[in-house]
Amino acid sequence: MSQTAELQRRVLLAESDILLDDVEALRLLDLVEAPPRLREAIRALQIRLGRRNPPLPSETLDAAHELVFAVQQRLMAANPRNPRPLRHVGRPSGQPMFTIVRDDKKWKVLTLPPPSNGEDADWIELVDSTVERAWDRWCYAQQQAARATRLRMQAHTAVAVLDVAWNNYWALLQDSERIKRRISGVRGRLAGGTPAAPRL
Numbered sequence: 001m002s003q004t005a006e007l008q009r010r011v012l013l014a015e016s017d018i019l020l021d022d023v024e025a026l027r028l029l030d031l032v033e034a035p036p037r038l039r040e041a042i043r044a045l046q047i048r049l050g051r052r053n054p055p056l057p058s059e060t061l062d063a064a065h066e067l068v069f070a071v072q073q074r075l076m077a078a079n080p081r082n083p084r085p086l087r088h089v090g091r092p093s094g095q096p097m098f099t100i101v102r103d104d105k106k107w108k109v110l111t112l113p114p115p116s117n118g119e120d121a122d123w124i125e126l127v128d129s130t131v132e133r134a135w136d137r138w139c140y141a142q143q144q145a146a147r148a149t150r151l152r153m154q155a156h157t158a159v160a161v162l163d164v165a166w167n168n169y170w171a172l173l174q175d176s177e178r179i180k181r182r183i184s185g186v187r188g189r190l191a192g193g194t195p196a197a198p199r200l
Contacts, residue, residue, distance in 0.1 A: 013075045015045060019068045020147070023061055027151055034064040042067055049074065069144070102160040107141075109168050110134050112175055120183050127176045134169040141165035 022038055034042075039057045042064055046054040049071060057067050101107050110133060113126045141162045148158035 009075055012045065012049060013072065016068050016072045016075065019045065020065070020072075023065050023068065024147065024151065026061055032061055033059050034061050038064060042071075045071060072140070099164060101164050102157045105157050105161060107161050107164050108137075109164075110137070110172060112172055112179070124180065124183070127179060131169070131172045131176050134165075134172050138162070138165040138169045 019038070019041060022041075023034070026034070026038070034057065039059070042057045043054055045068075057064055099107055099109050110130055112130055113123065115123055141158070142165075145155070145158040145162040149155045
């Protein structure tokens with residue numbers, strides 16, 4: 001992704017945050033319908049994101065809320081430092097691993113990439129990117145939980161998702177550190193060489 005595209009992604013992400021704030025402000029007024037201005041702004045954001053001729057969003061604030069969240073997920077997934085979703089062992093490509101959190105709510109669980117046949121540095125870069133992606137997903141879940149609690153909308157489910165997201169991130173972080181220590185130890189032994197044979 002070019003620097004221009006990354007800047008555009010960040011701008012759209014900031015705009016989506018503003019739209020979410022607008023939705024919350026309207027909900028605090030006990031409104032249930034999204035005004036035309038907000039619906040048009042959401043549609044314009046979708047168009048700028050690359051969707052062709054999207055329909056005008058539903059009139060309800062709930063629908064607007066979910067749609068903006070979906071846009072944010074897409075923008076976060078486009079982070080150039082995040083690897084593409086990795087295939088899990090024993091599962092065909094295109095079938096990511098999900099876990100049921102609560103009330104049929106699903107959450108994707110990330111796993112670290114397997115060792116590659118190339119340089120260790122390339123593998124470690126993928127490992128670090130996966131951990132960073134898990135961190136981003138936890139931040140996203142944290143944002144959802146905070147909003148759900150503030151708006152009193154399925155807060156228990158959002159907090160349960162937050163817990164799963166944190167556990168996934170923490171487990172990946174611990175695994176990545178063990179991998180790095182193991183590689184560092186192997187490199188240290190190789191750098192030290194084998195002990196010289198004693199002279200007779």
